[in-house]
Amino acid sequence: MEKETLTIVKIGGNVIDDSEKLHYFLEDFSKLKGAKILVHGGGKIATEMGISLGIEPKMVDGRRITDIQTLRIVTMAYAGLINKNVVAQLQAKNCNAIGLSGADGNTIRAVKRPVKTIDYGFVGDLSETSIAVDTINGLLNIGLVPVFCAITHDGDTQLLNTNADTIASAIAVAMSAAYTTTLVYCFEKKGVLRDVEDDNSVVSEIRMGQFEQLKEEGVVSGGMIPKLHNAFEAIRSGVSAVYIGQAEELLREGQQSGTRLIK
Amino acid sequence: MEKETLTIVKIGGNVIDDSEKLHYFLEDFSKLKGAKILVHGGGKIATEMGISLGIEPKMVDGRRITDIQTLRIVTMAYAGLINKNVVAQLQAKNCNAIGLSGADGNTIRAVKRPVKTIDYGFVGDLSETSIAVDTINGLLNIGLVPVFCAITHDGDTQLLNTNADTIASAIAVAMSAAYTTTLVYCFEKKGVLRDVEDDNSVVSEIRMGQFEQLKEEGVVSGGMIPKLHNAFEAIRSGVSAVYIGQAEELLREGQQSGTRLIK
Structure with missing residues (x-):
């Protein structure tokens, strides 16, 4: 028997930050046939909020560090503001979206990046066993369209900031045992x-x-x-x-x- | 055949704002037998964030008004920071929690409160048809424990701030056709x-x-x-x-x- 198709689409700041582009993208996404999953990155909102709250982005060797304050902000911006607005817009287009972080349903369990030369802070790396295939499958089977933000958890109460490209890829790979998966990077x-x-x-x-x-x-x-x-x-x-x-x-x-x- | 039991528990600011109290509460909640749902209100975080961002709480006749800025903040605080941290804590206690706003899975569809003498802004009222019983049932059936924040949507892209007591009660009533429901107000x-x-x-x-x-x-x-x-x-x-x-x-x-x- 041929496997069902599953499309995993990843969007980043260039779509998230442009409300018109986002609107048309979500219109197209909602019309996409077969099982589908959306993964979204951050956008300017987190940076802007940080500035408003007086929290300067911390960089080491040109790389952003997720300290505890930054983690709070990205959790609010990604899992709260962006994720819920994307879901509400998809719902208005008759796409039964459900917004998720990796903590929700334990769908993505990550490991805090070990400190070598740089301490990246609360950043999560994924492994081959990070994705809860059965739970994601369960959600797809009841007709839901998962919308993941780039926040995961370590299973021990800690939320972690995780690269959205990596999340999209890990989900596509893990789900490919059960589905014919296509990965779309916008x-x-x-x-x-x-x-x-x-x-x-x-x-x-x-x-x-x-x-x-x-x-x-x-x-x-x-x-x-x-x-x-x-x-x-x-x-x-x-x-x-x-x-x-x-x-x-x-x-x-x-x-x-x-x-x-x-x- | 006897109906399965379903317990809906609502907690508010006095638990959310006290990390020790929250920890012990979630410990007890995770041990609760049978199907269960958690509904949480806000807490001080939203007010504090508003102050940090220079947004003063708007009151009319002693009642809080949810203007667009306040809505952004409560979406970040309730659906983002609080909801995801509660879920991550429950996951660490082996409770397979899934955090939801009413937009997620279209689980709670509200109507923006009509303007009579007071314009409450982006506040949502519930009706008898607000709760998506089948979707919530679907989530419970795959072993998930829904954790609702007090944000709903109108089905037409608009998120809405909604009273958590009302949400808990509406869920309990709607689910009582399929379950023997108990409602717990902390x-x-x-x-x-x-x-x-x-x-x-x-x-x-x-x-x-x-x-x-x-x-x-x-x-x-x-x-x-x-x-x-x-x-x-x-x-x-x-x-x-x-x-x-x-x-x-x-x-x-x-x-x-x-x-x-x-x-």
Whole structure:
């Protein structure tokens, strides 16, 4: 018997912070057929709130540190304000969304990042056993559409800030035993570009075997390398395809856009 | 066939704001047998955050108004910070809690309070059809323990601030078709007191028929009258018993405490 399809879509600040873009994205997302899950990152709100409350972002070696004050703020902004507004908007579009942090239903259990040279604070890393497949499956089976924010927990009362890309990928991998999973990463660019200056030079498809060659050719460079590396890792672990591109095009029916990564 | 039992417990600021009290309460709650639901109110955090952000509480005729800024704050504080921390604490006690606003799974759909003499702002009132019994039942059936904050939605993208006592009562009434429901209101006092000055004068049981008489005798007076009135309304609508008393005693096994209201 063929497995059911499950689409996991990840959006970040560039959609969250633009209310019009968010509206149209959620319109497209609500029309998406089959089982689906949304994962959303943060956005400017947390930073703005921090500033209003007089809490300066803490950086070490250019990386953001989640101290206890920052954790409180991201919990309020991500799990509260953003998550509940996204859910309320999806509900208005007849999509039976349910907002979740990783603590809810113990859906995502993380481990606080060990301190080596840098103490990242309350940041959670995921492992192969982080995702509660049965519970997420249970929610999907009663017709709900999980909407995850980037907050997880350690199972011992501690909430943790966790990268939304990583959450989306971990969910897609874990659910691929039961579903044919597709992972969709929405970001600023139209996809992987042959020419960074030319938005119309999107590489429409990359097979796993081509990745090394494209790196050598310099088509894939900079921040795109870890992104694609992680995407191919997900594919290697059972995800059937990963799409990378812009929110406003990627989900629209009949559109051919973005870059498709496959085995 | 006898119906399964379902206990709906409501806690307010006096538990939420006291981390030790909250810890012991959640310990007791996690041990409670049978299906259960927790409903929590606000607490000082929202007011403190408002002050930090320079937003003064708006009052009209001594009643708090939920303007758009206040709504943002309570959404962050109630649905984010408080709700997720309560869930993470319950998870650590092996209670598979799932935090919800009324928008999540469309579990509680409210109507924005119509403006008569006072505009309460973004406050939601509940009706007989507000509670999504099937969805809540679905969550209970997969072993989850819903934890509701006092935020609902109107189904048309708008989140709304809603009284937590009202939410607890509406859930208990709606679920009583499928379950034998008990409603537990935790508050500052040990229960209904014969003598307000004497904490040991708790009236252990009040039957619906005795309510009028106790009002005449002055045993029930002041703010207790609407509280008991609403409790008996819930009983009239199918809830089998309502308990009123202190969080630290009411749920502890083998304790005889608080006031029990029955038909």
